[in-house]
Amino acid sequence: MRILENHSLEALNTFGFRVNARYFVEASSVDDLREAIAFATQKNLPVVPLGGGSNLVLTGDQEALFVHVNISGKRVTSRNDECVGVTAGAGENWHEFVRWTLGERAYGLENLSLIPGNLGAAPIQNIGAYGVEIKDYFQSLQALDIHSKELKNFALEDCQFGYRDSIFKQSARDRFIITSVSFALDSKWSPRLSYDRLQQEVEQRSDGSPDPFVVSEAVCGIRREKLPDPLQLGNAGSFFKNPVVGEALLKKVQAAYPDVVAYPFEGRWKLAAGWLIDRAGLKGCRHGLVGTYNKQALVLVNHGGAEPDDLLGLARHIQTVVHDRFGVELEVEPRVY
Secondary structure (H helix, E strand, C coil): CCCCEEEEHHHHHCCCCCEEEHHHHHHHHHHHHHHHHHHHHHHHCCCEEECCCCCCEEECCCCEEEEEECCEEEEEEECCCCCCEEECCCCCCHHHHHHHHHCCCCEEEEEHHCCCEEHHHHHHHHHECCCHHHHHHHEEEEECCCCCEEEEEHHHHCCCCCCCCCEHHHCCCCCCCEEEEEEEEECCCCCCCCHHHHHHHHHCCCCCCCCHHHHHHCCCCCHHHCCCCCCCEEEECCCCCCCCCCCHHHHHHHHCCCCCEEECCCCCCECHHHHHHHCCCCCCCCECCCEEEEEEEEEEEECCCCCHHHHHHHHHHHHHHHHHHHCCCEEEECECC
């Protein structure tokens, strides 16, 4: 294991910002992680785990040890008529893992196809799309305690999953590095097509009897249509969470905008952040070298050569305009360092 000094993170964050880490290391095992933590402790520096770099905003050079978690491997651990258990290392690419599960006749994650990033970051965010979230199939995970250097098991209830949320964004923030994740997937496939756009895409791609691979490809098709490739246009996917509001605020918004996109959510209402930004006239806008994507207002993009402050300034402007028009607060989804 080789620790690098003043290492560029430009290729390791999907906005492509030109920032450096004071120290950087590739970790392919738990022992590597323990060695990296010991080094950071000696230098009195924080440890920042890094996966695919697709859900973070680096605001400048980082006085920290960035650890690129490359723990690989995936396997089927159990199988019966109801359930297939699978486990994979935190460094596995998420989309490739999803496709692998389908090949192993383990179903349920196909709606989460093509979400960028690595597997270790998925539980932190409780990633979700098209009616499915990680928590729906999550079984457990292992994580290394940065303080004690001991491995800890987290069951479903331990993770305190919420909407794009978990204990790893709350009380356990910056305390653990996830090393592996286990899922309990379905042995028998049943499509989850509650979103009209997905159902339409699946129908176009099948003869009326779709399979999990068709659903996965349909999801990929929609995502490619709506979201830019970070290698072509720097972005971190959805930049704001869909706001969850009470009945009173929903009715106030509906009175002025009857076509507002809203879904019932745990006794409240989830509004479509992309619709709010679009209706505020900000879809496809450009502020210098940053802007919102012209096919999906929820995606903020780096047109090339932008600085982090440019992006954060645009984000604040969007939050202000949306709040002034709708009375709704938008929360940034990526982690800002």
